[in-house]
Amino acid sequence: MGTALAVRLSSKGYPVVAVSSSTKAPAQRLADAVSGCLMCDTAQAVADSAQLVFVTTPDDAIEAVVAELHWHKGQSVVHCSGADSTDILEQAREDGAYVGGFHPLQTFASVTHAIENIPGSTFAIEAEEPLLTTLKEMASALDGTCVRLSAEDKVLYHAAAVIACNYFVTLVQQATDLWETFGVSSQQATKALLPLLRGTLNNIDNVGLPNCLTGPIARGDLGTIRKHLASLKRAAPQVLSIYRELGLKTIPIALAKGRIDEERANELRELLKEENL
DSSP, X not given: OHHHHHHHHHHTTOOOOEEOOSSHHHHHHHHHHSTTOEEOSSHHHHHHHOSXXXXXXXXXXXXXHHHTSOOOTTXXXXXXXXXXXXXXXXXXXXXXOEEEEEEEOSOOSSHHHHHHHSTTOEEEEEEOTTHHHHHHHHHHHTTOEEEEOOGXXXXXXXXXXXXXXXXXXXXXXXXXXXXXXXXXXXXXXXXXXXHXXXXXXXXXXXXXXXXXXXXHHHHTOHHHHHHHHHHHHHHOGGGHHHHHHHHHHHHHHHHHHTSSOHHHHHHHHHHHOGGGO
């Protein structure tokens, strides 16, 4: 994330002057990627040379790193954690610095993908003026939008991101595992499912919730769901609980879409109850 922000902000005219890391290779990679960026031996050297410092360590290390450095009045110190509030920057605040959070709502599987993916993202910002305006301007420079969060909002915001992103991967893994039961490899299954996944994302984007929902629950198709449950119980019982829970959570979306009524919704709930599996 640090490298992606540095590369993209530098390309938009923000001077990136220094970088430091506990391991040399990532810092050198960033310095090589950004013109005019100096690799420093210590984090304190970065703190002494930059007016705005991004702390892009792993979340659990942010507070300790910030606490061991000396900051100066009027400086800005920003972390990029999705779940943590600016409370973990207390040492910088006590030293007179402005503190903030700037979290790109994006997935970064590698440095290359991070640089590619970050433009157009939504950025969760926690800050007060004048830093708030600076971070909003940075989000705009990155062709993104921003949402301002309070300290109390951060954990639920990040949990939502985990559900939408990380657990989406888990669901795809569950689906490809089912394909292996009829002799298709995970790699082949993933390739086959990708057009369906992309189509679903397009529907979410273009049609929106709840109208983008398709499938047997959206139609109230009890017979198909009954067949699913029977086959899963026989061939992949470890998936039954996931299928049931997701089905129950999908019923309200189907109701909101208007394709089923409350009577059919109750029939679906009864069918998906654990004791009936």
